[in-house]
Amino acid sequence: MCIRMLFCLCLLSVANNLTAADFFVSSRNGNDQAAGASETTAWRSLARANQVTLTPGDRLLLERGSEFNGTLIVAAQGSSTQRIVIGAYGNGDLPRIDGAGKESCVHLQNPAYIEVRNLALINHAGHYGVQLVAENAGELQEVVIDGLDISDIYQPAWQEPEDSGHGAEKYYGGIYAYVLRGNAPSWWHGLTIRNCNLHDLGTCGIAVGSQYVLHEKMRRRGDQVADAVPIRGLTIERNTFRDIARDGAIIRQCDGAVLQYNDVLRTGRVSMSNGIWFWDCQNSVIQFNDGRECGVRGRADGGPYSIDYYCKDCRIENNYSQDNEGPGFMVFGNHGTGTGSVVRNNVSVNDATAEAKPGFAAVSMISTVSETIVENNVVIAGKDTRYIMGHNDWQGLPVDVLYRNNIWIGNGKARADDSVLIGSRFENNIIVDVPQLPQRLQEFARSTEEQTQPRTIAELRAVQLRAQVGRSTVNRASR
Numbered sequence: 001m002c003i004r005m006l007f008c009l010c011l012l013s014v015a016n017n018l019t020a021a022d023f024f025v026s027s028r029n030g031n032d033q034a035a036g037a038s039e040t041t042a043w044r045s046l047a048r049a050n051q052v053t054l055t056p057g058d059r060l061l062l063e064r065g066s067e068f069n070g071t072l073i074v075a076a077q078g079s080s081t082q083r084i085v086i087g088a089y090g091n092g093d094l095p096r097i098d099g100a101g102k103e104s105c106v107h108l109q110n111p112a113y114i115e116v117r118n119l120a121l122i123n124h125a126g127h128y129g130v131q132l133v134a135e136n137a138g139e140l141q142e143v144v145i146d147g148l149d150i151s152d153i154y155q156p157a158w159q160e161p162e163d164s165g166h167g168a169e170k171y172y173g174g175i176y177a178y179v180l181r182g183n184a185p186s187w188w189h190g191l192t193i194r195n196c197n198l199h200d201l202g203t204c205g206i207a208v209g210s211q212y213v214l215h216e217k218m219r220r221r222g223d224q225v226a227d228a229v230p231i232r233g234l235t236i237e238r239n240t241f242r243d244i245a246r247d248g249a250i251i252r253q254c255d256g257a258v259l260q261y262n263d264v265l266r267t268g269r270v271s272m273s274n275g276i277w278f279w280d281c282q283n284s285v286i287q288f289n290d291g292r293e294c295g296v297r298g299r300a301d302g303g304p305y306s307i308d309y310y311c312k313d314c315r316i317e318n319n320y321s322q323d324n325e326g327p328g329f330m331v332f333g334n335h336g337t338g339t340g341s342v343v344r345n346n347v348s349v350n351d352a353t354a355e356a357k358p359g360f361a362a363v364s365m366i367s368t369v370s371e372t373i374v375e376n377n378v379v380i381a382g383k384d385t386r387y388i389m390g391h392n393d394w395q396g397l398p399v400d401v402l403y404r405n406n407i408w409i410g411n412g413k414a415r416a417d418d419s420v421l422i423g424s425r426f427e428n429n430i431i432v433d434v435p436q437l438p439q440r441l442q443e444f445a446r447s448t449e450e451q452t453q454p455r456t457i458a459e460l461r462a463v464q465l466r467a468q469v470g471r472s473t474v475n476r477a478s479r
Helices: 004-017 155-159 439-444 452-469 473-478
Strands: 022-024 060-064 065-067 070-075 084-089 096-097 104-107 115-117 120-122 127-134 138-146 148-152 175-181 186-194 197-201 203-210 229-236 241-243 247-252 259-261 263-265 278-281 285-286 290-292 303-307 314-319 320-322 329-332 342-344 347-348 362-364 372-375 378-380 387-392 400-404 407-409 424-427 431-432
Touching: 022 203, 070 084, 070 387, 104 115, 104 120, 120 439, 127 148, 127 186, 148 175, 148 278, 175 197, 197 203, 203 229, 203 241, 229 247, 241 247, 259 263, 278 285, 320 452, 347 452, 362 372, 378 452, 407 452, 424 439, 431 439, 431 452
Parallel strands: 022 060, 060 084, 065 096, 070 104, 084 115, 096 120, 104 127, 115 138, 120 148, 127 175, 138 186, 148 197, 175 203, 186 229, 197 241, 203 247, 229 259, 241 263, 247 278, 259 285, 263 290, 278 303, 285 314, 290 320, 303 329, 314 342, 320 347, 329 362, 342 372, 347 378, 362 387, 372 400, 378 407, 400 424, 407 431
Antiparallel strands: none
């Protein structure tokens, strides 16, 4: 019986492989009247490729060195055993798609069990590089975006004023995955974006979100549905976010998201924004990332990492931050939200260098943050750091923040803002060369003769974390 069953399974596997097909597209050597079934009979245009109905196991391959205009549209799903693959063939540069002002270069409608790999995308006047839309689809599993080079998307953003970008245009940019409200809920379970080079973009690198909001205070608002249907299994890893008009990655309505081993460099060039951050998320983590030179506009934000409001039980840990105009690490708690956050085992060097609003410092707690722990971090003020720690009064000051086992190395002028005494507890911190310390913090200060060891420990931990975080493969190749 077992042998017979194994034989049947083998026959089924062979049958599945026989039904899968490869399709080829070449702008240089293709012909839309050809069969498209081999490199020698490739199609020529995306318009012809859009006519094919992809089925599980199929591959749609674009020739390296080819250049296409318009939008590649895929409305198909693979299976758990047979993924659909959109990718490249041949040798040379990545195949390039110029969206030519269309909404996106690649549009995926209700994608599941599908991989998009090894493409170069530009769309100077359009809105997105890759656009993923889910609607009335239920659970959509295992979508992978891998090895894309995306640049020059929505370039008008570079000419817009500092206070713009709070509507739909906030999410224009490299990759946009969004769940629309429908007759039945939709959500992704397993969405991975990795090894992508997202650079020279208007507005945003990656945005993920849903109209099915999570936090109960959001769900009570009249413009939102009552259901909480989170996106699960989001992983964003080993990407480069570089030279972006506003945000690197805006992650919303996710449960269990992981953002790791990314390089974040020079975001926030035009408007108030941050590097990579959560909003209305839960049980999610930003870890092992390297963030530098993020810009402040409007005297606020401008840091590489943030847990924004409507979040619960999210973490920022094991990240390196250096030379940012805004805070190295931020936690928000507006509208009585922002609970259970943890900022742990991070290093900040020469952050909070711009003139900003009160309470914006190398480490900043903003509004009514509660049940939050800041522990085992090293914060080293550089020559331009203005404040080393601060609490910002945005509709209220923090309520409950525990600072524990941190090392704060000052520069002789960077201060601890007096506001940090409100809603906070301090345990076993070490504070070196920070002037005008509030009385309550002076017990943690080290005298001149005691400063050497904490400085050495802080510098060693900074070197160790930088080595642990490393640099992503994409970033090393692009420098």
